Amino acid sequence: MTDAAYNFAYLDEQTKRMIRRAILKGVAIPGYQVPFASREMPMPYGWGTGGVQVTAACLTPADTLKVIDQGADDTTNAVSIRRFFQRTAGVAATERTAEASVIQTRHRIPETPLTEGQILVYQVPIPEPLRFLEPRETETRRMHALEDYGLMHVKLYEDIARNGAISTAYAYPVKVEGRYVMDPSPVPKFDNPKLESPAIQLFGAGREQRIYAIPPYTRVVSLDFEDHPFEASKADHACDLCGAEESYLDEVITDDAGGRIFVCSDTDFCAGRRAGGHRGALAAEDVA
């Protein structure tokens, strides 16, 4: 049931139009951060207000929404955001990646490959990939305008000089369609190859008032060096529940004596595999 006191998907139509214009501009200039007049939402900044506004602007009554946080549908904030849209938009909700038309995510890209027509909405804390190299917005905007990304390459080089490897494990910077350097939000770098996708990817940063986008089939290259190529790494294990070798894993501490197991961070992917008969090393026969 929709809460009749609010407009469909909470935001008023004028605000949604303003956000859609920013989204369209973002799609037209892949990877470019479009300023938008972010609204105060009834959930705190930093908890997905940018993603929520983008989702609100995209939703239609016919949509099916999936919300994940850390890959899981049942994490508390994912539950909270899903409930918000069930209450204010009355749209159908699903946990199945393949059944969703709009997926709002925090920190993960689903393992199940996305398809044409799907929209993936990211919650973004700090949209500016250069922010921790240059705190001033006036400066970073100039650097993007001039395609002046030398500072980023120096940073990656210094990583290698100090640590022998690029020491960025998440929010790993990418170059979109050969032009803008973009922060893919704090997804693990394991997810970076999935940024080239048939789906539309929209990024919303509420507090920082920015929206950006990767249109379908856009070229997205993770920054690296010839002698230190990018590597989408993950924990060197298989999922202990479903046995998947190629999914991103959460490490779960099981006791205080060093015991730990590894399970898929994407709960829908893991449940789907188990339903299909896949079993990991620690899966009980009755777990489905």
Place this chain on the structure above:
Amino acid sequence: MYVAVKGGEKAIDAAHDWLAKERRGDRAVAELSLAQIREQMSLAVNRVMAEGSLFDPDLAALAIKQARGDLIEAIFLIRAYRTTLPRLGASRPVDTGAMRCDRRISATFKDAPGGQVLGPTFDYTHRLAGLQTGGRGGRIRGRVPVCGDATDEAVPKPRITDILGRDGLIQDEPPGEAEPPDMTRAPMDYPAGRALRLQALTRGDEGFLLGMAYSTQRGYGRNHPFVGELRIGTVEVEMEVPELGEAVCVGELTLTECETVNQFAGSKIEPAQFTRGYGLVIGQTERKAISMALVDRALRWEELGEEDSGAPAQDAEFVLGHADNIQATGFLEHIKLPHYVDFQSELELVRRMRAEAAREAAE
């Protein structure tokens, strides 16, 4: 065998129930009414209105109650509500010179036309906890003047800075014709003009502005302020009504205005003049208004031909980017949310780098 923890939905519902119970407190104690909060916690109500950017004492009282007295949480409730309200139009600029003052003091002149009016201030109270009176304060002696006393209103209170301005002793602030920006309807844009800066400051966090202002007094972007004038009182809000062809009063606002007189600027061509800082805040919010005036003045360094000393209070991107407590608290508190995916990726990276180091050491 391992079964992943589920039950986020149930946990959230249970937390909300518990919160409601804690909000009410001991049921043997009478429940607070909104009128009690509005009347007896009025400075809290004022702060919530000022930083919530919405003048509505009843709503602010409700927010304070719902937030269990957490003022930033109450401000958040007001902001989230405010953003859903339609914009009916814009008022004319309020005339603070015509303010009906409850309080009006100047630190630069012993006396001035209109006089010094202390008003309801803590300034000269001795901060002795009222253990005997239960916090009620002293007995009220004699007749208490009320706002808008006929005798008081009869005495005009011209602005002190206007008096200085007549002799050209303080820099002029010519009225701008441009429509001021609305930071709630357009994304923040740097460099920010003064109208936008003042807008951000007046809804900024009181504690943050206090700290910033204090830092200028201690030498980080010093601009030596005198409180030229501080006035608190009510002003009329007028709107042009096209159907009537004139402006009509649509209500009253309580405001606190602070104008500081700061050290002078000047050159060989232009004789020395004092400069200004300006603070204007909803409600009786004196600490905030003075802080705002000091920070405003510090941010004007470029326009007044001063040097950037690198002080935080001179840096508009720094000040405006971090003054909003709703943005700040949201982002700060979001680190409570799960981050195990990002943490896992770093854990894996650190383990790998340590393994490589160990292998190299062994070779």
